[in-house]
Amino acid sequence: MRAVTTPIGYVRLMASWRDVERIAASLPGARAGVATDGGPTFDIGRHHFARLRLDESNDEILQFWTQDLTTEEMLADRKDTFFLIETFKVKVSVWAWLELLDHDELLEILTESWLARRGVRDRA
Numbered sequence: 001m002r003a004v005t006t007p008i009g010y011v012r013l014m015a016s017w018r019d020v021e022r023i024a025a026s027l028p029g030a031r032a033g034v035a036t037d038g039g040p041t042f043d044i045g046r047h048h049f050a051r052l053r054l055d056e057s058n059d060e061i062l063q064f065w066t067q068d069l070t071t072e073e074m075l076a077d078r079k080d081t082f083f084l085i086e087t088f089k090v091k092v093s094v095w096a097w098l099e100l101l102d103h104d105e106l107l108e109i110l111t112e113s114w115l116a117r118r119g120v121r122d123r124a
Contacts, residue, residue: 014099015106017052017060023107024050027114042110049117050110053095060098062106064113065091091116 017040024030024042033043035051042050051063068074071092075082081100086093101109 015101015103016098017062019103019106020050020052020062020098020110023110024114027111029118030114044114044117047117049113062096062098062101062109063093064096064109065093065116066112067091067116 020042021032025032027042027044029044030042030049031044033041033048035041035048039054040052041048048063049065053061053063055061067090069087069090069092071094072085072087075085075094080097082094082096084093084095096109098106
């Protein structure tokens, strides 16, 4: 986490891909990977559960997955952080600005994504 002082003097911790790497690498069976476009990912089995994307300004965006098909409704009041929510039949792909996530939220997101992307035979 990187500490940044806001214009009115508050210190805010900003997540980065390094934080994703640290958390994701601690999850059982997770391994670093590479997306088809060459960007870094973390994978479980043959599926990405965390993927780094960059915007035009090279700001870091985290792509992750969830099985909660109501995610878009739940995150409606966080449109400044979460966007491009794609709903599929059994999972949802969500994108989030990394710098707007704190440690606890990042840990929760990565753990949930890891759980959603594990193979069916691995689920408890």
